[in-house]
Amino acid sequence: MPQPVDTSMVELTEELLQLTEVMASNVHDIWARGRMAEGWTWGPERDDVRKEHPCLVPYSELPDSEKAYDRNTAVETVKLILSLGYRIEKKA
Numbered sequence: 001m002p003q004p005v006d007t008s009m010v011e012l013t014e015e016l017l018q019l020t021e022v023m024a025s026n027v028h029d030i031w032a033r034g035r036m037a038e039g040w041t042w043g044p045e046r047d048d049v050r051k052e053h054p055c056l057v058p059y060s061e062l063p064d065s066e067k068a069y070d071r072n073t074a075v076e077t078v079k080l081i082l083s084l085g086y087r088i089e090k091k092a
Helices: 014-037 064-083
Strands: none
Touching (some): 014 064
């Protein structure tokens, strides 16, 4: 039974929300690079036999429903880091 750390009390600043968007885009790029390395290409529908996937496009071209998956991963990762007592600071 999954038991993730409760991060519901952690609120992110606007700066950290901007960071999570960069992270979400990077998560997508890493996923896409991995798929492409395995021989996958863009296709209008996911086809595991032909190795085609409609999300093999730049992050900016994904529908919001697909971006939400990557955004949630990024947001929850940052919230976890903060809830464990770490700080995230941008170098000046």
